[in-house]
Amino acid sequence: MSRAFNFNAGPAALPEVVLLEAQKHLLNFNGTGMSVMELSHRSKDYEEVHNSAQSQLRKLLQIPDNYEILFVQGGASLQFSMVPMNLLSEDKTGYYVLTGAWSEKALKEAQKVGNTKILASTKEENYRSIPQLDLDLLQEDAAYLHITSNNTIYGTQWQSFPDLKVPLIADMSSDILSRPLDISKFGLIYAGAQKNLGPSGVTVVIVKKDLISEPLDHLPTMLNYQTFSKNNSLYNTPPTFAIYLLKLVLDWVENEGGLAALERKNIEKAKYLYDAIDESDGFFKGHASKESRSNMNVTFTLPTEDDTKNFLDAAKKQGFIGLNGHRSVGGCRASIYNAVPLEHVQRLAEFMKTYR
Ligand code: PMP
Numbered sequence: 001m002s003r004a005f006n007f008n009a010g011p012a013a014l015p016e017v018v019l020l021e022a023q024k025h026l027l028n029f030n031g032t033g034m035s036v037m038e039l040s041h042r043s044k045d046y047e048e049v050h051n052s053a054q055s056q057l058r059k060l061l062q063i064p065d066n067y068e069i070l071f072v073q074g075g076a077s078l079q080f081s082m083v084p085m086n087l088l089s090e091d092k093t094g095y096y097v098l099t100g101a102w103s104e105k106a107l108k109e110a111q112k113v114g115n116t117k118i119l120a121s122t123k124e125e126n127y128r129s130i131p132q133l134d135l136d137l138l139q140e141d142a143a144y145l146h147i148t149s150n151n152t153i154y155g156t157q158w159q160s161f162p163d164l165k166v167p168l169i170a171d172m173s174s175d176i177l178s179r180p181l182d183i184s185k186f187g188l189i190y191a192g193a194q195k196n197l198g199p200s201g202v203t204v205v206i207v208k209k210d211l212i213s214e215p216l217d218h219l220p221t222m223l224n225y226q227t228f229s230k231n232n233s234l235y236n237t238p239p240t241f242a243i244y245l246l247k248l249v250l251d252w253v254e255n256e257g258g259l260a261a262l263e264r265k266n267i268e269k270a271k272y273l274y275d276a277i278d279e280s281d282g283f284f285k286g287h288a289s290k291e292s293r294s295n296m297n298v299t300f301t302l303p304t305e306d307d308t309k310n311f312l313d314a315a316k317k318q319g320f321i322g323l324n325g326h327r328s329v330g331g332c333r334a335s336i337y338n339a340v341p342l343e344h345v346q347r348l349a350e351f352m353k354t355y356r
Contacts, residue, residue: 005344008322009152009297009335010174011194018248018339036244041237049244050234056250060259063183063206070205070225071233071243076102076173076192078223079203080109083146083169083188086225087211088114092143095119095166100127100151101328102171110146119145126329127154129292133162142166144187150175152195153326155299155333156292161185167211175296176204177253178338179263187211193242195296196338198249201242253338262338269336270295272349283356287331301331308332314355320348 006013029036030045039046054069063069072078083106088094094114096107098121110116119138120131138145144167150157152174161168167187176191183189188207194200205225212225221227227235256262274293277284277300287299302308308331315323325331336345 005318005320005347006322007320007334007336007340007344007348009195009326009333010192010337011200012322012335012337013339014198014245015249015252015339018245018252021248022245035241037241039240041234041240046240049240049247050232050238053243053247053250056247056254057204057206060177060250060253061181061183061206066209067183068205068207068209068212068225068229070207070228071238072190072203072205072228073201073239075200075203076171076190077105079171079190079205080106081113082223082225083144083190084110084113084116085219085223086216087167087169087188088143090114091141093117093139093141095138095142095145097121097131097133097145097147098123098127099130099148099156100154101326102152102173103146103148106146106148106171115141126287127151127156128287129289130156130158135162135164138164138166144169147171150178150294150296152297152335153299153329153333154287155294155297156288157294157296159291167208174335174337175294177259177262178266178296180259193246195335196249198246199242201239202246204246249339256338265342266295266336266338269340269342269345270298272345273298273334273336273352276349276352280352280356284352287329296335296337298334298336299325299329299331300333301325305330311355315348315351318351320351323348 026035032045057069084094094110094116096116097119098104107116120133122129122131145164146169148171157175168185169188170186172189172191174195177196190205193202212229216224277286284300302311312323323332323334325333334348
């Protein structure tokens with residue numbers, strides 16, 4: 001059976017070689033006579049998988065030694081709560097930049113925990129762009145500034161990151177590993193795995209050690225970053241199969257040439273679709289303003305809702321899956337994460353031209 005042209009927003013396409021590798025070892029991993037799913041999480045065989053996922057991630061993202069890599073469950077959505085629970089004290093304020101529905105949700109959870117302020121927002125223009133920041137508005141009371149590096153629903157992406165005196169916290173769920181990063185600019189980065197990292201079930205948290213050094217014994221054990229850092233994310237049973245696939249995806253990223261090579265590919269892929277939009281005489285209209293366009297999620301509309309529906313129906317018949325915009329905004333969205341092959345994107349761009 002041929003593979004689908006998968007433009008799902010997440011869970012999303014995984015590299016075919018990763019799936020084949022997992023399939024090959026499904027019944028007998030490393031001579032154990034069982035799958036990774038059936039291994040004890042305390043076994044040596046699993047421990048190797050776990051530690052090598054961490055060390056591969058450290059290598060690819062060049063994560064300095066003063067940062068911890070944690071594997072947490074609960075999705076990026078639980079991080080909306082864990083970040084303020086662990087990093088926001090009573091006399092401090094969590095600052096938020098609103099660039100879409102996910103940053104709104106992050107703010108909403110932080111409001112339940114402590115003081116918050118909105119530093120900037122592009123809600124009034126329906127989240128078409130990433131705002132310019134007036135960093136003078138970040139007061140002494142700031143515990144951190146929270147941003148969403150890529151806005152999966154609106155198709156916008158931060159092109160660069162500010163240098164701050166306070167910890168910069170980024171939800172990178174939909175663009176981690178899509179480009180090289182200067183980790184030292186960040187206090188904490190989190191990402192649900194199900195776009196660029198692997199399957200759903202594991203959330204990666206990269207955090208500067210000194211931010212989580214204070215004991216916070218009042219917190220529930222499983223909501224305290226220290227529980228994860230002190231126990232190498234093995235306090236309880238981690239999502240072992242998801243972490244195994246994460247390790248295979250990271251090996252694939254290395255084989256692809258690392259993050260600089262992936263960034264070049266991602267720019268090339270996105271250009272096919274943005275060109276199809278820009279050269280359509282207004283038939284396809286991009287949602288994001290040009291300077292904020294995402295290389296991961298390309299969002300666009302057609303002249304009328306009927307046109308959009310017809311386009312999506314026709315695309316589906318041609319085997320293009322997952323092009324519906326998020327249910328909250330409508331329109332179309334092509335998610336072109338790392339594992340979506342260039343050829344699939346070229347075919348979609350061709351289809352857009354032919355359809356027009
Ligand atoms: N943040 C962003 C940017 C997302 O795209 C998503 C999911 N699409 C989430 C957070 C929520 O992630 P999860 O479903 O893992 O909680």
